[in-house]
Amino acid sequence: xxxxxxxxxxxxxxxxFIKKAKAFTEASPSILxxxxxxxxxxxDYYEQLPEDEKAQFEKRIHLFLNEKKITGVDVEADERTKVxxxxxxxxxxxxxxxxxxxxxxxxxxYSNTFDDSFLHPNREMKQxxxxxxxxxxxxxQVVMLSKPDLISGFQSKKRxxxxxxxxxxxxxxxxxxxxxxxxxxxxxxxxxxxxLNEMHKEIQKIRAGxxxxxxxxxxxxxxxxxxxxxxxxxxxxxxxxKHPELLDYLQKIFKQEVSEEGVQPME
Ligand SMILES: [Zn+2]
Numbered sequence: 001x002x003x004x005x006x007x008x009x010x011x012x013x014x015x016x017f018i019k020k021a022k023a024f025t026e027a028s029p030s031i032l033x034x035x036x037x038x039x040x041x042x043x044d045y046y047e048q049l050p051e052d053e054k055a056q057f058e059k060r061i062h063l064f065l066n067e068k069k070i071t072g073v074d075v076e077a078d079e080r081t082k083v084x085x086x087x088x089x090x091x092x093x094x095x096x097x098x099x100x101x102x103x104x105x106x107x108x109x110y111s112n113t114f115d116d117s118f119l120h121p122n123r124e125m126k127q128x129x130x131x132x133x134x135x136x137x138x139x140x141q142v143v144m145l146s147k148p149d150l151i152s153g154f155q156s157k158k159r160x161x162x163x164x165x166x167x168x169x170x171x172x173x174x175x176x177x178x179x180x181x182x183x184x185x186x187x188x189x190x191x192x193x194x195x196l197n198e199m200h201k202e203i204q205k206i207r208a209g210x211x212x213x214x215x216x217x218x219x220x221x222x223x224x225x226x227x228x229x230x231x232x233x234x235x236x237x238x239x240x241x242k243h244p245e246l247l248d249y250l251q252k253i254f255k256q257e258v259s260e261e262g263v264q265p266m267e
Contacts, residue, residue: 070085111148134170160231229254236262
Protein backbone atom coordinates (compact mmCIF):
# COMPACT_ATOMS: atom_id res chain seq x y z
CA UNK A 1 0.00 0.00 0.00
CA UNK A 2 2.73 2.43 1.01
CA UNK A 3 4.48 1.79 -2.34
CA UNK A 4 1.31 2.69 -4.17
CA UNK A 5 1.07 5.97 -2.27
CA UNK A 6 4.72 6.78 -3.00
CA UNK A 7 4.19 5.89 -6.65
CA UNK A 8 1.14 8.13 -6.81
CA UNK A 9 3.08 11.03 -5.24
CA UNK A 10 5.95 10.57 -7.69
CA UNK A 11 3.47 10.43 -10.57
CA UNK A 12 1.74 13.64 -9.47
CA UNK A 13 5.13 15.34 -9.02
CA UNK A 14 6.18 14.34 -12.54
CA UNK A 15 2.91 15.63 -13.97
CA UNK A 16 3.39 18.89 -12.07
CA PHE A 17 6.90 19.40 -13.44
CA ILE A 18 5.86 18.52 -16.98
CA LYS A 19 3.09 21.08 -16.72
CA LYS A 20 5.48 23.68 -15.33
CA ALA A 21 8.16 22.97 -17.92
CA LYS A 22 5.56 23.25 -20.64
CA ALA A 23 4.47 26.66 -19.41
CA PHE A 24 8.00 28.04 -19.97
CA THR A 25 8.17 27.04 -23.59
CA GLU A 26 4.67 27.99 -24.60
CA ALA A 27 5.14 31.43 -26.04
CA SER A 28 2.70 31.47 -28.92
CA PRO A 29 3.62 33.50 -32.02
CA SER A 30 0.95 36.03 -31.11
CA ILE A 31 2.38 36.51 -27.61
CA LEU A 32 5.88 36.97 -29.03
CA UNK A 33 4.57 39.42 -31.62
CA UNK A 34 2.95 41.39 -28.84
CA UNK A 35 6.23 41.57 -26.88
CA UNK A 36 8.06 42.56 -30.05
CA UNK A 37 5.67 45.44 -30.78
CA UNK A 38 5.98 46.82 -27.26
CA UNK A 39 9.76 46.37 -27.10
CA UNK A 40 10.36 48.01 -30.48
CA UNK A 41 8.32 50.98 -29.46
CA UNK A 42 9.57 51.43 -25.92
CA UNK A 43 12.94 49.80 -25.31
CA ASP A 44 16.02 51.26 -27.04
CA TYR A 45 18.23 48.49 -25.70
CA TYR A 46 16.13 45.89 -27.55
CA GLU A 47 15.92 47.91 -30.72
CA GLN A 48 19.69 48.00 -31.21
CA LEU A 49 20.13 44.23 -30.78
CA PRO A 50 20.79 42.06 -33.86
CA GLU A 51 17.84 39.88 -34.94
CA ASP A 52 19.01 36.65 -33.28
CA GLU A 53 19.62 38.46 -29.98
CA LYS A 54 16.20 40.08 -30.27
CA ALA A 55 14.58 36.64 -30.45
CA GLN A 56 16.59 35.57 -27.42
CA PHE A 57 15.49 38.71 -25.55
CA GLU A 58 11.82 37.98 -26.27
CA LYS A 59 12.25 34.47 -24.85
CA ARG A 60 13.77 35.88 -21.70
CA ILE A 61 10.87 38.34 -21.37
CA HIS A 62 8.50 35.40 -21.65
CA LEU A 63 10.42 33.38 -19.06
CA PHE A 64 10.29 36.28 -16.60
CA LEU A 65 6.58 36.93 -17.12
CA ASN A 66 5.81 33.25 -16.80
CA GLU A 67 7.58 32.78 -13.51
CA LYS A 68 6.99 36.07 -11.71
CA LYS A 69 3.77 37.61 -10.57
CA ILE A 70 3.32 41.28 -11.43
CA THR A 71 0.66 42.92 -9.33
CA GLY A 72 -0.78 46.40 -9.56
CA VAL A 73 -1.37 47.54 -5.97
CA ASP A 74 -3.37 50.69 -6.72
CA VAL A 75 -2.86 50.83 -10.45
CA GLU A 76 -3.41 48.59 -13.46
CA ALA A 77 -0.66 46.11 -14.36
CA ASP A 78 -1.28 46.28 -18.11
CA GLU A 79 0.62 44.30 -20.73
CA ARG A 80 2.93 47.17 -21.70
CA THR A 81 3.94 47.78 -18.08
CA LYS A 82 4.53 44.07 -17.50
CA VAL A 83 6.83 43.90 -20.53
CA UNK A 84 8.74 46.96 -19.25
CA UNK A 85 9.20 45.34 -15.83
CA UNK A 86 10.52 42.19 -17.53
CA UNK A 87 12.80 44.26 -19.81
CA UNK A 88 14.27 45.98 -16.72
CA UNK A 89 15.09 42.55 -15.34
CA UNK A 90 16.42 41.04 -18.56
CA UNK A 91 18.67 43.96 -19.66
CA UNK A 92 21.32 43.75 -16.90
CA UNK A 93 21.15 39.92 -16.82
CA UNK A 94 20.98 39.35 -20.57
CA UNK A 95 24.49 37.87 -20.86
CA UNK A 96 23.75 35.34 -18.12
CA UNK A 97 21.98 32.55 -19.99
CA UNK A 98 18.49 31.90 -18.68
CA UNK A 99 19.18 33.68 -15.39
CA UNK A 100 15.78 34.57 -13.97
CA UNK A 101 16.18 36.05 -10.48
CA UNK A 102 15.32 32.99 -8.35
CA UNK A 103 15.29 35.19 -5.24
CA UNK A 104 12.16 37.07 -6.26
CA UNK A 105 8.64 35.93 -6.93
CA UNK A 106 6.62 39.12 -7.31
CA UNK A 107 6.83 42.72 -8.52
CA UNK A 108 4.39 45.23 -7.00
CA UNK A 109 3.43 48.31 -8.99
CA TYR A 110 2.26 51.58 -7.44
CA SER A 111 0.45 54.50 -9.02
CA ASN A 112 3.14 56.91 -7.83
CA THR A 113 6.21 57.21 -5.63
CA PHE A 114 5.55 55.54 -2.29
CA ASP A 115 6.33 55.60 1.37
CA ASP A 116 8.38 52.77 2.90
CA SER A 117 7.64 53.54 6.57
CA PHE A 118 5.71 50.25 6.86
CA LEU A 119 9.11 48.55 6.56
CA HIS A 120 10.90 50.85 9.01
CA PRO A 121 8.37 51.74 11.73
CA ASN A 122 11.09 53.03 14.09
CA ARG A 123 12.92 55.28 11.67
CA GLU A 124 12.53 58.96 12.42
CA MET A 125 12.98 60.39 8.95
CA LYS A 126 10.10 59.68 6.64
CA GLN A 127 10.94 58.62 3.10
CA UNK A 128 7.86 59.00 1.00
CA UNK A 129 9.27 59.69 -2.47
CA UNK A 130 10.54 56.23 -3.30
CA UNK A 131 10.26 55.22 -6.95
CA UNK A 132 11.53 51.68 -6.51
CA UNK A 133 12.99 49.28 -3.99
CA UNK A 134 13.93 45.69 -3.34
CA UNK A 135 11.94 44.44 -0.35
CA UNK A 136 13.50 43.15 2.84
CA UNK A 137 12.37 40.92 5.72
CA UNK A 138 8.99 39.37 4.89
CA UNK A 139 9.08 41.21 1.55
CA UNK A 140 12.53 39.99 0.54
CA GLN A 141 11.12 38.18 -2.49
CA VAL A 142 9.40 41.30 -3.74
CA VAL A 143 10.44 44.29 -5.86
CA MET A 144 8.34 47.46 -5.63
CA LEU A 145 8.16 50.00 -8.43
CA SER A 146 6.28 53.19 -9.15
CA LYS A 147 4.59 52.61 -12.50
CA PRO A 148 5.05 56.16 -13.88
CA ASP A 149 8.73 56.14 -12.88
CA LEU A 150 9.24 52.73 -14.46
CA ILE A 151 7.74 54.00 -17.72
CA SER A 152 9.61 57.31 -17.76
CA GLY A 153 12.89 55.42 -17.28
CA PHE A 154 12.44 54.05 -20.78
CA GLN A 155 11.45 57.39 -22.29
CA SER A 156 14.22 59.85 -21.53
CA LYS A 157 17.86 59.11 -22.17
CA LYS A 158 18.90 62.52 -20.95
CA ARG A 159 18.38 61.85 -17.29
CA UNK A 160 20.28 58.54 -17.38
CA UNK A 161 17.67 57.14 -15.02
CA UNK A 162 15.85 53.87 -15.22
CA UNK A 163 14.43 52.75 -11.89
CA UNK A 164 13.65 49.24 -13.17
CA UNK A 165 17.25 48.58 -14.24
CA UNK A 166 18.40 50.17 -10.97
CA UNK A 167 16.43 47.73 -8.79
CA UNK A 168 17.33 44.64 -10.80
CA UNK A 169 21.00 45.64 -10.64
CA UNK A 170 20.65 45.59 -6.84
CA UNK A 171 19.33 42.03 -7.17
CA UNK A 172 22.32 40.98 -9.29
CA UNK A 173 24.54 42.63 -6.66
CA UNK A 174 22.70 40.49 -4.08
CA UNK A 175 23.60 37.16 -5.77
CA UNK A 176 26.62 36.88 -3.43
CA UNK A 177 24.40 37.49 -0.40
CA UNK A 178 24.99 41.22 0.16
CA UNK A 179 23.98 44.36 -1.70
CA UNK A 180 27.26 46.26 -1.40
CA UNK A 181 28.24 47.45 -4.88
CA UNK A 182 30.53 44.47 -5.38
CA UNK A 183 28.75 41.60 -7.15
CA UNK A 184 31.46 39.09 -6.30
CA UNK A 185 29.86 36.23 -8.22
CA UNK A 186 30.07 38.30 -11.38
CA UNK A 187 33.62 39.57 -10.92
CA UNK A 188 37.08 38.18 -11.06
CA UNK A 189 38.67 38.52 -7.65
CA UNK A 190 41.57 40.56 -9.00
CA UNK A 191 39.14 43.23 -10.25
CA UNK A 192 37.38 43.85 -6.95
CA UNK A 193 39.89 46.26 -5.36
CA UNK A 194 40.54 48.21 -8.57
CA UNK A 195 36.76 48.52 -9.06
CA LEU A 196 36.31 49.89 -5.53
CA ASN A 197 39.19 52.26 -6.18
CA GLU A 198 37.70 53.55 -9.41
CA MET A 199 34.30 53.88 -7.74
CA HIS A 200 35.71 55.91 -4.84
CA LYS A 201 37.62 58.18 -7.21
CA GLU A 202 34.39 58.92 -9.06
CA ILE A 203 32.58 59.48 -5.75
CA GLN A 204 35.11 62.25 -5.00
CA LYS A 205 34.36 63.78 -8.40
CA ILE A 206 30.61 63.68 -7.79
CA ARG A 207 31.18 65.39 -4.42
CA ALA A 208 33.25 68.07 -6.14
CA GLY A 209 30.53 68.62 -8.74
CA UNK A 210 32.85 67.31 -11.46
CA UNK A 211 30.85 64.27 -12.59
CA UNK A 212 27.53 63.88 -14.41
CA UNK A 213 26.66 60.77 -12.40
CA UNK A 214 23.65 61.40 -10.16
CA UNK A 215 24.57 62.42 -6.59
CA UNK A 216 22.26 59.65 -5.39
CA UNK A 217 25.32 57.44 -6.06
CA UNK A 218 26.89 59.06 -2.97
CA UNK A 219 24.45 57.20 -0.72
CA UNK A 220 26.73 54.12 -0.55
CA UNK A 221 28.67 51.72 -2.81
CA UNK A 222 25.55 49.68 -3.62
CA UNK A 223 23.74 52.79 -4.87
CA UNK A 224 26.82 53.81 -6.83
CA UNK A 225 26.74 50.52 -8.74
CA UNK A 226 22.98 50.75 -9.37
CA UNK A 227 23.11 54.41 -10.48
CA UNK A 228 26.16 53.92 -12.72
CA UNK A 229 24.52 50.84 -14.26
CA UNK A 230 21.36 52.77 -15.13
CA UNK A 231 23.51 55.29 -17.00
CA UNK A 232 25.56 52.50 -18.67
CA UNK A 233 22.44 50.81 -20.07
CA UNK A 234 20.37 53.91 -20.83
CA UNK A 235 23.05 56.02 -22.57
CA UNK A 236 25.92 53.63 -23.38
CA UNK A 237 27.76 55.82 -25.91
CA UNK A 238 27.73 58.81 -23.61
CA UNK A 239 28.84 56.67 -20.69
CA UNK A 240 31.71 55.28 -22.78
CA UNK A 241 32.86 58.76 -23.71
CA LYS A 242 32.65 60.26 -20.24
CA HIS A 243 33.54 57.30 -18.03
CA PRO A 244 35.98 55.02 -19.87
CA GLU A 245 37.51 53.61 -16.66
CA LEU A 246 34.18 52.76 -15.06
CA LEU A 247 33.01 51.41 -18.39
CA ASP A 248 35.67 48.75 -18.36
CA TYR A 249 34.47 47.36 -15.02
CA LEU A 250 30.76 47.49 -15.84
CA GLN A 251 31.40 45.70 -19.12
CA LYS A 252 33.18 42.96 -17.20
CA ILE A 253 30.50 42.74 -14.49
CA PHE A 254 27.57 42.48 -16.91
CA LYS A 255 29.57 40.65 -19.65
CA GLN A 256 28.19 43.22 -22.09
CA GLU A 257 30.05 45.51 -24.40
CA VAL A 258 29.35 49.03 -25.63
CA SER A 259 29.69 49.44 -29.38
CA GLU A 260 28.60 51.98 -31.99
CA GLU A 261 25.08 50.53 -31.98
CA GLY A 262 24.61 50.31 -28.25
CA VAL A 263 25.29 47.67 -25.65
CA GLN A 264 24.99 43.90 -25.99
CA PRO A 265 26.38 40.63 -24.61
CA MET A 266 30.03 39.93 -25.33
CA GLU A 267 30.75 37.21 -27.89
ZN1 LIG B 1 18.97 51.75 -4.99
